[in-house]
Amino acid sequence: MANEKRGEELTGHHNKGQSDYNAGKYEPPHSITPLDGVIQSDYTFNRLVEDNEKYDEGYSNARENK
Numbered sequence: 001m002a003n004e005k006r007g008e009e010l011t012g013h014h015n016k017g018q019s020d021y022n023a024g025k026y027e028p029p030h031s032i033t034p035l036d037g038v039i040q041s042d043y044t045f046n047r048l049v050e051d052n053e054k055y056d057e058g059y060s061n062a063r064e065n066k
Contacts (some may be wrong), residue, residue, distance in 0.1 A: 010054045027046025028055045
């Protein structure tokens with residue numbers, strides 16, 4: 001169940017990236033700073049990075065299909 005929820009979250013980030021590109025904006029889900037790598041747990045930090053990667057994939061996908 002948790003993996004299914006995570007998959008839905010990642011799909012949502014991907015879709016948001018696509019829609020943001022089409023709307024002419026770039027607003028990834030997280031603003032990650034070097035400090036986040038220090039203060040966040042590895043688990044949390046990796047999830048933040050993964051969320052942004054999925055967003056970027058969606059954004060790039062929309063750009064390539066224009």
